[in-house]
Amino acid sequence: MQSARVTTVVDASSSMSELVPGTNRSRMDVTKASLLQALATFTPEDEIGLWQFSTKLDGDKDYRVLVPTGRLGDSKDGGTQRDKLSAAFSELAPVPNGATGLYDTTLAAYTEATASYAKGKFNALVVLTDGVNQDPGSISRSTLIRRLQELTDPDRPVPLIMIAVGPDADREEAQQIAGSTGGTGQEVSDPSQIHEVILKAIVAAGAEGSGG
Template identity: 35%
Template sequence: MTRPIRALVVQDVSGSMRLDAGGRSRAQLLRDASIYGLAAFPKNTALGYWEFSIDRGGPGVPYREVAPIAPIMDKTGGVLNRDVLGKAIDSSLKNLRGGTGLYDTALAAFKKVYDTYDPAYSNSVILMTDGRNEVAHSITLNQLVSELNIMKNPARRIPIITIGISDDADADALKRISEATGGSSFIAHDPKDIGDILLKAVSFRVQDA
């Protein structure tokens, strides 16, 4: 109950994030919510950041590591990692393209946290998307859930907390992904609610930790 939070934040940077959400794009709203959310994490938190769309990490690889998981109050090049993450998120959400590679990304993110699991922390994945899987040759949702169930280990509890942005997000798929790992799923039906939803997800991690 006293373990600090260690989370890999995974954000959708597909082209649909440009869509208008009441005068501002989904990406702009997510950017503001994410920067605000960074400040809500306790100082002993460790965070990493991935972006995903299609081929974001190269041909056939929908995800790309932008910042490895590290304590947010440590410094990289003399700059707090919390500020490094803020700049990385801002840059990512200005470079939007392609479709959504959801399933392969979710599995890879879970495996990354599993392989680097730190028992001194409460480990998790926080995944945000406004769409559904659009990679024709990816694993299926059933295969993803099956893989997550196979890898699930009581000694390495790693919930995936999913956040759907707008009603375009595949709520059923996100719920199944979260449930397979003991996590929770949240949907911001109005993109303007992203900030409140993100804080609920952060609160879920704080309470769980």
């Protein structure tokens, strides 16, 4: 299986602090555990990065790049990229009163993912959100979809895998946005399913990419 370049973008809006039904753990706690499980399955050759988003996290930007996408086996400043990601995933926390700046973040992350496309690898952008766009100053859904379509290049495919977590997320919207890039929208009722969904989506998209 070819190695992957995947940037993970995680919703840090305040609703991620809500408890997952039947557990005493928040959506964010379960999401983090699931992402760490997914991370463990990637090889040192895989390139993984992490962004988080809410609203106005970094000045006017709704997102912050926590760990720029890089090869898991690479060492820098005494630790590997994998170590940095493990630490960054573990430290993810919901932003008090933070809303969901979904559209601007998705566009920024997709712009970066397509610009830094790694040839010979399976490239993808994974966006996890537990809600719908709540940023009144953001671009519209139709603008987002149009811009994503403009950025999509069949010769340099970067499918967007959008995972709608929990009851407030909009699966149809996730499918519509992700579909504009040749990716898929997924829905998980329980955040602990995230790692399975990510890996399945990557395997499916990778198989399609190598067959096409």
